[in-house]
Each structure stands twice: as C-alpha cells, then as structure tokens.
Amino acid sequence: xxxxxxxxxxxxxxxxxxxxxxxxxxxxxxxxxxxxxxxxxxxxxxxxxxxxxxxxxxxxxxxxxxxxxxxxxxxxxxxxxxxxxxxxxxxxxxxxxxxxxxxxxxxxxxxxxxxxxxxxxxxxxxxxxxxxxxxxxxxxxxxxxxxxxxxxxxxxxxxxxxxxxxxxxxxxxxxxxxxxxxxxxxxxxxxxxxxxxxxxxxxxxxxxxxxxxxxxxxxxxxxxxxxxxxxxxxxxxxxxxxxxxxxxxxxxxxxxxxxx
Amino acid sequence: xxxxxxxxxxxxxxxxxxxxxxxxxxxxxxxxxxxxxxxxxxxxxxxxxxxxxxxxxxxxxxxxxxxxxxxxxxxxxxxxxxxxxxxxxxxxxxxxxxxxxxxxxxxxxxxxxxxxxxxxxxxxxxxxxxxxxxx
Ligand code: SF4
Ligand code: SF4
Ligand code: SF4
Numbered sequence: 001x002x003x004x005x006x007x008x009x010x011x012x013x014x015x016x017x018x019x020x021x022x023x024x025x026x027x028x029x030x031x032x033x034x035x036x037x038x039x040x041x042x043x044x045x046x047x048x049x050x051x052x053x054x055x056x057x058x059x060x061x062x063x064x065x066x067x068x069x070x071x072x073x074x075x076x077x078x079x080x081x082x083x084x085x086x087x088x089x090x091x092x093x094x095x096x097x098x099x100x101x102x103x104x105x106x107x108x109x110x111x112x113x114x115x116x117x118x119x120x121x122x123x124x125x126x127x128x129x130x131x132x133x134x135x136x137x138x139x140x141x142x143x144x145x146x147x148x149x150x151x152x153x154x155x156x157x158x159x160x161x162x163x164x165x166x167x168x169x170x171x172x173x174x175x176x177x178x179x180x181x182x183x184x185x186x187x188x189x190x191x192x193x194x195x196x197x198x199x200x201x202x203x204x205x206x207x208x209x210x211x212x213x214x215x216x217x218x219x220x221x222x223x224x225x226x227x228x229x230x231x232x233x234x235x236x237x238x239x240x241x242x243x244x245x246x247x248x249x250x251x252x253x254x255x256x257x258x259x260x
Numbered sequence: 261x262x263x264x265x266x267x268x269x270x271x272x273x274x275x276x277x278x279x280x281x282x283x284x285x286x287x288x289x290x291x292x293x294x295x296x297x298x299x300x301x302x303x304x305x306x307x308x309x310x311x312x313x314x315x316x317x318x319x320x321x322x323x324x325x326x327x328x329x330x331x332x333x334x335x336x337x338x339x340x341x342x343x344x345x346x347x348x349x350x351x352x353x354x355x356x357x358x359x360x361x362x363x364x365x366x367x368x369x370x371x372x373x374x375x376x377x378x379x380x381x382x383x384x385x386x387x388x389x390x391x392x393x394x395x
Contacts, residue, residue: 020261028267030296032280035263056295063282066289071261166306168293222293224303 001107002047004129005079008105010039012077018103022060022067023079024048031056033063047079053113054081059174059218061087065096072101080104083117085124086214086249087174093254096177108132117217118234121250140231141238156232160198162225169219169229170205175212182208202232210236211255213248261285265292271367272307273393279304281312288312348384357385364391 012018013036024046025034031046048057061084068076080088085106091097106124111133114122118139123132144152170176170183182188188204190197213233220230240246244256265280278297282290291312295302314320324340325332335343351359362380364373373391380389 020263030267030278030294032265032267032294033282033292034265037261050296058292058295063290063292066282066284067261067263070284074261164305166304166309168304168309171309172293221295222303224305 001130002045005047005105005107006042006045008128009036009045009077009079010042012103012105013037013039013042017075018077019071019074020067021077021079021105022064023077024056024058024060033058033060035067045079047107048081052116053110054117057081057216057218057221059087059172059216060084061091061097062172062174062177064102065091065177068097068101075101075103077103077105080106080124081109082106082119082121082123083214083216083249084174085126087216089252090175090212090214090249091177093252094175094177117215119215138231138234138238140228141234144231144235156202157198159227160202161195162227163196163198163201164225165194165196165201166224168222168224172218172222173213174216174218175209175214202227202229206232206236209233210240211246211248211257213237215249267294270304270308270311272305272311273366275299277304277308279308279311281315288315352384358388360384360386361388361390362386364389366391366393 009021009023013021019037021036023034023036024031025036025041026044026046027034031048031050034041036042036045046056048054050056060078061080064076064078068074078084085104088097088102088104092099104124104126106127108123108127108130109117109119110130113119114133114136118136120135122135123130144155147155167183170181182204183201184191189201213236215230215234215237217230219233220228223229237248240248240255246255248255262285264283266283267278267280270277270279277300278294280292280294281288282292289312291304291309293300293302293304293308323334324337326335326340326343348360362376364376368376377389380386
C-alpha cells in the first residue's frame with residue numbers, strides 16, 4: 001500500500017499541481033512530520049506505522065493550517081487517514097483551511113487499528129490506497145453507560161484527578177485552533193492553579209469539543225497520565241448524533257451549536 | 261517556502277524528552293512531541309509543549325547584565341567575568357566559601373554541569389550547589 005501512496009504523491013509533486021506534500025518521513029531513526037518538496041525524498045515516506053499500525057500518527061492537518069496561511073500562493077498535498085479527512089472537513093467548515101489549497105491523498109487503516117480506535121469509518125471518503133475495512137461501534141462508551149450513575153461519576157472523577165494540566169490534549173488536537181481558548185479563560189476555569197479543578201477543567205474542554213471533535217484519538221495518546229479522553233469525546237459524539245442528528249466529522253456543514 | 265521539523269531534546273529538566281521544533285521560513289512556530297521517542301512517547305509536560313515560545317522570545321537575554329546603582333545594564337563578557345570573579349573572591353575571603361551558593365541549569369550540557377559543580381566544590385570549596393530542574 002505504501003508504494004501506491006508514494007507513487008501518487010510523486011505524481012502530484014511532479015505534475016506541478018502541488019508545491020509541497022505534507023506527510024511523514026523516516027529520519028534520524030524516528031518518524032517525523034515532513035513537507036516533501038523533492039520527489040526523491042518520498043522514498044523515505046512513512047504512513048505513521050512504527051511497531052503497530054498508526055502508532056506514529058501526527059495531526060498533520062493542524063500543521064498545514066500555519067503553512068498554508070503563510071503561503072497562500074501554494075497548493076499542498078497531504079497524507080490523510082479517515083480521521084485526518086474528517087478534521088480537514090471540520091477545518092474547511094471553520095474557515096481554517098481553504099479546500100482549493102489542499103489536495104488530500106487518502107489511505108485506509110487496517111483491521112487492528114480500526115478495532116483499537118473503535119472507528120466508525122476507518123478510511124477517508126476519497127481513499128486511494130489500502131483496503132477498506134468496516135467501521136466499529138463505540139463499545140467503550142457502552143461499557144461506561146452500563147455503569148450505575150454514581151459509580152460512573154466516581155470513575156471519571158478518579159480519572160480526571162490524575163491530570164497534570166499539561167494542555168497536551170488541546171495542543172495536539174487537530175481541531176483546536178481558537179485564538180482565545182476556553183481553557184485559558186479565567187471566567188471558565190482557574191488558569192494559573194494546580195491541580196486543575198475536577199471535573200470542571202475536563203468538562204469545559206469536552207463541551208467545547210461538541211460539534212468539533214473528529215475522534216482521531218490523538219489527545220488520548222498525548223495524555224501523559226492515561227485519561228481515556230477519547231471515550232469521553234466519543235460520548236459527546238453520541239449525544240450530538242442522538243440529540244441533534246449531527247455527526248461530528250462526517251456532516252458537511254457546521255454543527256447546530258455554532259453561533260459564529 | 262521552507263518548513264522543517266528539527267528533532268531535539270527538551271532543555272527544561274533532566275528527563276530528556278524528545279520533540280520536533282517546527283520551523284517555518286526561519287521562524288520557530290511550534291513544538292511537536294516525538295511519538296517514537298522511548299523517553300516520552302509523544303507526551304510532554306506543559307513546559308515542554310511551549311519550548312518554541314522561549315527560543316526566539318525577544319525578552320531572552322543575549323548579553324550579560326550587571327546591576328549598577330540598582331539598574332541592570334548590559335555588559336560585555338570580559339567585564340562580567342571579571343566582576344563575578346572578584347566578587348566571588350571577596351565574599352569567600354570574607355565570610356568563607358559556604359557563604360556562596362551555585363545554581364546550575366538543565367539548559368547546560370552534561371559536561372558543562374560537571375565543570376560547574378567542579379568549580380563550586382574544588383575551585384571555590386563549597387557543596388552549596390543545586391539546579392533549576394528541581395522544580
Ligand atoms: S480513527 Fe479511524 S481513521 Fe483514524 S487512525 Fe483510527 S482507524 Fe484510522
Ligand atoms: S479525538 Fe481528541 S485530539 Fe482528536 S479531534 Fe477529538 S478531541 Fe481533538
Ligand atoms: S493531556 Fe491529560 S494530563 Fe494533560 S491536560 Fe489533558 S487530560 Fe490533563
């Protein structure tokens with residue numbers, strides 16, 4: 001599959017239709033985000049797989065925001081999985097990226113990753129490489145929903161109490177781009193104190209993710225203390241789906257909660 | 261157009277977390293924790309996440325400062341080192357080496373920190389040495 005991706009990226013660069021291809025490269029013994037401008041470099045392209053499929057994924061679409069803004073004269077190719085495509089869609093909706101400036105190159109995730117992610121659609125709509133496997137349901141959410149209310153409350157409070165307030169969940173998130181962040185607003189939380197208020201800090205972020213989170217799971221991977229953030233936001237997805245008939249990351253328009 | 265991700269090690273404490281500094285057209289614009297680093301596996305603390313903000317911060321000191329008449333004034337290295345050496349001598353001579361303390365930094369290399377503690381212990385003669393990573 002990776003050879004197909006390399007060939008397509010090469011085609012895009014050589015055709016002159018794009019001036020750079022944002023993807024991942026293997027260098028210095030690591031897997032790093034990289035802007036390919038020379039097709040020769042594509043030999044070292046990586047899909048974000050180190051020991052396990054998708055264990056070296058990065059929020060590429062987030063990085064593209066700044067690059068594309070600085071170079072409005074250029075068109076950029078970008079490597080996307082299903083969740084990256086979902087974030088692109090969201091970033092277009094929020095005018096953070098211009099679809100005319102972006103050429104996605106999509107590939108499908110394998111079975112084991114779809115399973116680990118409990119991903120509803122483990123492939124992009126525009127999928128040019130890899131074999132599509134079927135989506136999964138949110139079993140983690142169902143498990144927590146099955147708990148008795150008090151027990152569930154205790155579970156989450158215990159999880160949140162581990163937080164070291166690193167803001168990594170926000171900093172890594174492909175759809176966190178606000179100039180004024182709720183988590184930096186003294187009106188909503190105590191910004192300069194530690195430990196964070198539990199569960200306020202996490203619920204402020206969770207509420208702000210309603211209508212935005214695309215279920216990429218990068219926040220949970222970045223969390224140094226292993227809080228199951230992804231499950232929390234999957235619950236938000238489920239609520240938005242059942243109460244507003246809005247599918248975060250899949251619906252074409254902005255969420256009904258948008259005031260802007 | 262030039263966008264690069266430079267792999268480097270955090271200078272804040274002794275853990276040695278790895279991250280990429282995002283450099284766009286010569287300006288450091290972001291910090292990306294390295295997911296394949298065995299040390300931090302794509303995670304960072306709040307200080308690490310914000311390293312890109314200090315690298316090119318205009319408030320960062322680039323020249324030594326000496327306080328003269330209550331005011332911090334820029335000095336060249338020659339003057340700053342002469343001043344420090346004579347003050348250290350004066351204080352150690354008057355009140356003994358244990359009246360001095362040395363604060364090292366995680367922003368120095370291992371070797372620099374070694375020399376620094378050697379200077380404090382063997383040169384000046386005090387064990388009063390600590391460093392900024394004990395936060
Ligand atoms: S969330 Fe879905 S598309 Fe994204 S990495 Fe996981 S399986 Fe792939
Ligand atoms: S899963 Fe986490 S990182 Fe990904 S979009 Fe949702 S909140 Fe952001
Ligand atoms: S990544 Fe984890 S520890 Fe850091 S602020 Fe978010 S929830 Fe807290």
